[in-house]
Amino acid sequence: MKVGDKKHYTRTISESDNYLFGGIIGDSNPWHFDEEFCKKTKFETRIAYGMLSSSYFATIFSKMFDKPVLYLSQNIEFLKPVKLNDTVTAECEIKQINGDKVTLLTSAFNQAGDKVISGEAKLLVIEDIENWGKNK
Amino acid sequence: MKVGDKKHYTRTISESDNYLFGGIIGDSNPWHFDEEFCKKTKFETRIAYGMLSSSYFATIFSKMFDKPVLYLSQNIEFLKPVKLNDTVTAECEIKQINGDKVTLLTSAFNQAGDKVISGEAKLLVIEDIENWGKNK
Numbered sequence: 001m002k003v004g005d006k007k008h009y010t011r012t013i014s015e016s017d018n019y020l021f022g023g024i025i026g027d028s029n030p031w032h033f034d035e036e037f038c039k040k041t042k043f044e045t046r047i048a049y050g051m052l053s054s055s056y057f058a059t060i061f062s063k064m065f066d067k068p069v070l071y072l073s074q075n076i077e078f079l080k081p082v083k084l085n086d087t088v089t090a091e092c093e094i095k096q097i098n099g100d101k102v103t104l105l106t107s108a109f110n111q112a113g114d115k116v117i118s119g120e121a122k123l124l125v126i127e128d129i130e131n132w133g134k135n136k
Numbered sequence: 137m138k139v140g141d142k143k144h145y146t147r148t149i150s151e152s153d154n155y156l157f158g159g160i161i162g163d164s165n166p167w168h169f170d171e172e173f174c175k176k177t178k179f180e181t182r183i184a185y186g187m188l189s190s191s192y193f194a195t196i197f198s199k200m201f202d203k204p205v206l207y208l209s210q211n212i213e214f215l216k217p218v219k220l221n222d223t224v225t226a227e228c229e230i231k232q233i234n235g236d237k238v239t240l241l242t243s244a245f246n247q248a249g250d251k252v253i254s255g256e257a258k259l260l261v262i263e264d265i266e267n268w269g270k271n272k
Contacts, residue, residue, distance in 0.1 A: 009162065011162060017160045020156050020159075020160050021157075021160055021191070023156075024153045024156050024157055024188065025188070025191045025192055025194060025195045026145065026147060026192070026195050027194055027195040027198055028198075029194075029197075029198035030204070031204070031206075040265065040266065041204075041265060041268065042268065049191070049194065050194075050207050050210075051187060051190065051191040051194055051210070052160065052161070054187065054210075055157070055161045055185070055187040055191075056161055056162070058161065058163055058165075058185065058186075058187055059161050059162050059163040061165075062163055062164075062165035068166065068167070068177075070167075070214075071186050071214050072213070072214060073211075073212060073213045073214065074186075074187070074190075074210075074211075074212045074214075075209075075210075075211045075212070076209060076210045076211070076212075077208070077209045078206075078207050078208060078209065078210075129173075129176065129177060130176060132177065132178065
C-alpha cells in the first residue's frame with residue numbers, strides 16, 4: 001500500500017440497479033422514475049441515483065486492501081448526471097497515508113470519459129483484527 | 137422554505153436492504169456479509185453499509201421541497217456503526233439559502249439517539265423546470 005496506488009470498478013448501471021436502490025431507500029422521486037417528466041428537462045431521460053455510483057468506492061476498498069478497513073468519511077461532488085445504462089468507472093487512488101489512516105481520491109467517469117463524481121474518502125486500516133476485536 | 141426547516145425519514149435497516157445494497161454495488165465484504173468474522177470484532181455482528189443510511193438524505197429531499205432539486209454535493213462522516221435491524225432516523229435541516237442553492241445539515245441517529253452520521257449537503261432548487269428544460 002503506497003501513495004499513488006489505484007483501483008477501479010466498472011459497472012453499467014441497469015434500470016433494475018436504480019429501481020432497487022430507490023426501493024431500499026424509500027424514495028421514488030421523478031428524476032429516477034418518471035421518464036415523461038425527465039424528457040421535459042435537459043437531461044432528457046431518467047438519471048441514476050448519485051449515491052449509487054458513489055457507493056462503488058466502498059466496493060473498491062475491499063479489493064484494494066488486504067486488511068479490513070473501516071469507512072471514516074466521504075466527500076462527494078456530483079459533477080454530471082449519470083443516465084440509466086451509462087457505464088460508470090469508479091476509481092480510488094491513495095493520496096495520503098498517516099499511520100493507520102488512509103486518504104483516497106475518489107472519482108467516477110462515464111463511458112465518454114467525463115468525470116461525473118469527484119471526492120475524497122478517509123479509511124481506517126485495521127492491522128490486527130483479532131486484537132482490535134479484543135479491545136472492546 | 138427557510139433556514140431551520142427540518143424533515144426526517146426513519147427506517148429499520150433490514151438484512152434484505154443491506155444484502156440488496158451489496159448486490160447493486162457489487163460488494164460482498166465481510167463487515168456486511170460474514171457474521172462469524174464480525175463476531176470476533178468489537179462490532180460483534182454484521183453492520184449496514186454506511187452509504188445506505190447516507191442515501192436516506194436523498195429520500196428526504198424529495199419530501200422537503202415542492203420544486204425539483206438536484207444534488208450538488210454531500211459530505212459524510214461515519215461516526216458509529218449501524219447494525220442490521222437498527223432503526224435509523226436521517227434528518228435534514230436547512231442551514232443556508234443562497235439564491236437557488238440550499239445547504240443542509242444532514243445527520244442520522246440510531247434508535248438509542250446516538251448520532252451515527254454527520255454531514256452537509258448542497259442542492260440546486262429548480263424554480264421553473266419547464267424553462268430550465270428548454271435551455272438545453
